[in-house]
Amino acid sequence: MKILVITEHRQGKWNNASFETIAAAQQIAGATSGTVSTTVLGKGIGAFADELAGKAVAEVLAVENELLADYTPDGYCIALKQVIESAKPDLVLFPHTYQVRDFAPKLAAMLGKGMIGDCVGYRNEGGKLIFVRQMFQGKTVADVSFLGTGPWFASFQAGAFRADLVQAHASGKAPVNAVSVQLTAAQIRTKPLDLFKEAKSAVDLTQAPLIVAIGRGIKAPENIPQAEAVAKAMGAEIAASRPICDEGWLPMERQIGSSGQTVAPKLYLALGISGAIQHVVGMKGARTIVAINKDQNAPIFEIADYGVVGDIFEIMPALTEALQKAKS
């Protein structure tokens, strides 16, 4: 059986799952008396190809192309289709990465072949290759095999095979064969922008020493700037009870309570928050709790150190003004 492994790298670094997949391919080849080839795509990939050549593989297919400098699903699919058509593998293996999830099914479909994704193992049953994949969140596994003719496509879950078990080449180096592919800029329909890391959370309320939190008493999103003014004057972060975030008036990351964050600031100013237990569990550890609510029976007053029974719409502007005055 002829196996082709598609490797993955980004910004000059390997995705280590590539080597796990090479290890898997070597084991399958061993069980089926087959051969393993690897392929690497991109621009300026000489060093990558050379490193692959040091492994126990029949050959390394290096696809050097300006248009493959950045990953695009179109570029990868068009290039790999040609590689597969010329190399004629029986089995194409991928590491199950986000990138592979993006293009591999498309590639398999372009060739009219099936794909078994996210496998955790394989078995060789009398020459028939069975792939094992998890189901029901890992509670059980299913055996899956291919119908029809190759090339077959499969990807392995990260961690399913050990990268340190990749066998080195017995006699030095495998040949690196350059493969040129027909690819034009017009065929690529997406344009990669700069890589970025998604900010985890714009705010970390758990670190905020002062928090101004608003509840249903704020009534409408138009009124939130009044509370934000109080927070700004105090140098505090703004937070909210669940209904406010439910309505989308403030982002979810500013929600305090059992389904949001748990905080313990020095000062917690609760504006128009009734104090349902779901909210209280998220802030009862605050050192000083000040509550303003027009309902004197609101449960928030049971845990407040200072309570004001009053209308937040009268108090918020006055408080902002007083805070600003005190500062200046």
Added chain:
Amino acid sequence: MTVQREQLEADVLIVGAGPAGLACALHLANLIKAHNASGAKPELSPENTYVLEKGRELGAHQLSGAIMNPKALAELVPDFEKSAPLDTPVTDSAALFFTQNNSFRIPITPPPFVNTGNYVVSLSKLVKWLGEKVEAAGVNIFKEFGGAQLIYERDGIGGVITEDKGIDKNGKPKDNFQPGYELKAKVTVLAEGTRGSLTKELVAKKKFDNINPQSYGIGIKELWDVQPGKIQPGYVAHTLGWPVPPSMYGGGWIYGLSNNRVSIGLVIALEYTDPRFDPHATFQKWKTNPFVKNLLEGGKLVRYGAKSLPYGGWYAMPRNYFDGGLIVGDSGSFLDSQRLKGIHLAMKSGMLAAETTFEALKSGDTSAKMLSAYQTKIEQSYIKKELWKVRNFHQGFSHGQFRGFINTAFQQISGGRGLIDPMPAHAGHEAYKKSDGQPAAPRFAGDGKLTFDRLTDVYHSGTRHEEDQPCHLHVADLNICATKCVEEYRNPCQYFCPAAVYEMVKDGAGQKLKINFANCVHCKTCDIADPYQIINWVVPEGGGGPNYEGM
């Protein structure tokens, strides 16, 4: 969005890991084991039985009083007394009559309230224990997977599709999107419990209803740790009277468990006339009767929950067999409406379903004709015997307690026949009287020690749902809520929901319905009691819902 679903094929698929579903699974596994050991053909495998459970853990969605008649369990697990978490045998059965400030023990406890020989149990614990036995027998239980859609085949069903995971609140797939599995089975056993969402759809679509519509009650429960010496383990009391008005059907319970733990609750039939009646507030008021108040004084609320229960009995039992499937437990109306006992009947129905399924698997025929043996088995078992005696009981109370007790008297002396047989029933939501225009009374707030508002209680149910998912309470037409219902019934959903899910909020000059679905304790009351029948409860993402550990 069309999705490609992974398919799995099972011999038997059981939807719901409650007493009925698990009894079915265990009995079937035992039958298969004995069959294979005898060398008979065809060989069967218990591993080809799958059980789906929408809760995070086994028992997470199990709520009952609970007093259990152990007879079905004794058949299923003959040495159950050695390892089952039975908590405590009933030592004293009292019937109490409540007024606001007093309570009286009825000198001779009426027979339906006598529980000698039964056990006070935590159904959640019992189900967890039973589930472990089922897993040890080789059956696959898939927790956090709910049955979301039926696969229709022949004149019945061929399996179910589990719920899609990782969908955001706008219905778009998230990073962790995973389409539901298409689970095909030779026999699918619907064991969804009270008001099962798939069962409801199937029964309506195939017109499997019986002569009476199903009647329901809602049970609201709190578990308390009380001061030592307040109650004996095994003391069980049922209360009649205040604060349930004589025009309504309902009553309270007080069950003493071991370690100074007490189960208290109130059951109300969901067929009252006042659309603003609030079952949760009524339960809270009930706790202020001096008998209960004294019991709970110095104690602590441990857990809260609510669940509906099917009262309809024999004449409301849907057709429970069809091509490729069976219905068991509460979904199939296996509950004694007089004694409000269903655990043993649910388990027995599951066992009879297992026997029927076993025969069908051996013969290779899973048609309705073959599976109709289930009905015969039910009729020949104590299920029919027990349900037949009380076949008209609950209907007798549709005009209040006074007429109810007269009807009961006639039924008692005539083997259940009574004055009219079969006595008809009406769907409970038809009983609402239109609003009289009076302003609403203020909502019950609770004192935070003995009595609680709904949000506080919901907190104690341990309910959790993934927040970024579509609302699992489908309202067919929100305009009706904002216009017609405001006018006619003043939105009873705000009052009957024991988890503060439904809320009417200001919307310009008018109002609109806000659904706090993350609070939902899966009691199904809204699906049952909404006056226009436009609320459809569907399974949320698996794992969501209450945590009824110990309930």
